[in-house]
Amino acid sequence: MLADGELLLPADFGDAGQLALVEILEDRRLLQQIEVHADEAMVHQREGQVKPWVTRADLLTALRLPLAAAFPFVHQPAWQLALVGAAAASDFFDGMLARRFGASRAGAVLDPTADKVFMAAAFLTVARTGLLHPLEIVGVVARDIVAALGYVGAWLWRRPTALPARAGGKAVTVLQLLTLVAFIARSPLVRPLAWATAAVGLYAIWDYGRAAARARAMLTRGKGT
Numbered sequence: 001m002l003a004d005g006e007l008l009l010p011a012d013f014g015d016a017g018q019l020a021l022v023e024i025l026e027d028r029r030l031l032q033q034i035e036v037h038a039d040e041a042m043v044h045q046r047e048g049q050v051k052p053w054v055t056r057a058d059l060l061t062a063l064r065l066p067l068a069a070a071f072p073f074v075h076q077p078a079w080q081l082a083l084v085g086a087a088a089a090s091d092f093f094d095g096m097l098a099r100r101f102g103a104s105r106a107g108a109v110l111d112p113t114a115d116k117v118f119m120a121a122a123f124l125t126v127a128r129t130g131l132l133h134p135l136e137i138v139g140v141v142a143r144d145i146v147a148a149l150g151y152v153g154a155w156l157w158r159r160p161t162a163l164p165a166r167a168g169g170k171a172v173t174v175l176q177l178l179t180l181v182a183f184i185a186r187s188p189l190v191r192p193l194a195w196a197t198a199a200v201g202l203y204a205i206w207d208y209g210r211a212a213a214r215a216r217a218m219l220t221r222g223k224g225t
Contacts, residue, residue: 057097064114068121139198168204
């Protein structure tokens with residue numbers, strides 16, 4: 001029989017048969033502490049795992065590089081659309097594989113590089129047609145330009161900051177792909193989509209900048225403690 005305010009909880013202390021008797025306080029601070037320590041233990045366990053250099057997801061990621069090289073030389077709309085579709089599928093499935101089986105050290109650099117190389121090649125092709133003004137092209141890829149400059153700056157100053165994908169960045173990628181599809185179809189929506197991409201890109205730049213500043217602040221506070 002347990003006294004009032006006590007609860008018998010199973011806990012893993014190296015022996016699956018052991019049980020821990022935990023007193024539940026009215027303000028539940030003890031349970032909150034248990035949850036925090038459990039989360040910290042999981043984080044430390046993940047951090048202790050050494051990531052492989054290359055995984056199967058990276059093979060899909062690398063496919064976007066030859067697709068980028070081919071895009072400027074393909075002039076038939078059906079083949080251009082096939083290249084865009086293949087690049088989008090590569091981006092989707094490599095992320096799914098990375099989440100399922102784990103990311104690699106090479107993938108952290110290869111994935112954003114492949115994305116930006118493909119978009120650069122595709123929108124340089126768009127620029128050559130004159131359907132969009134050069135400043136509109138810059139607006140469409142502004143997020144990628146700033147991200148590339150940020151990566152180079154972090155590498156030069158040796159202050160890398162790992163940030164997970166955010167909603168704004170994903171929205172920019174989707175709008176970029178839609179802009180390419182509109183370009184291939186010679187749709188009148190190509191300019192409105194380009195402007196929408198530029199607007200969301202500005203938001204994504206601000207959002208990632210804010211997240212990076214917070215991450216650096218937390219890292220600085222962590223080193224100070």
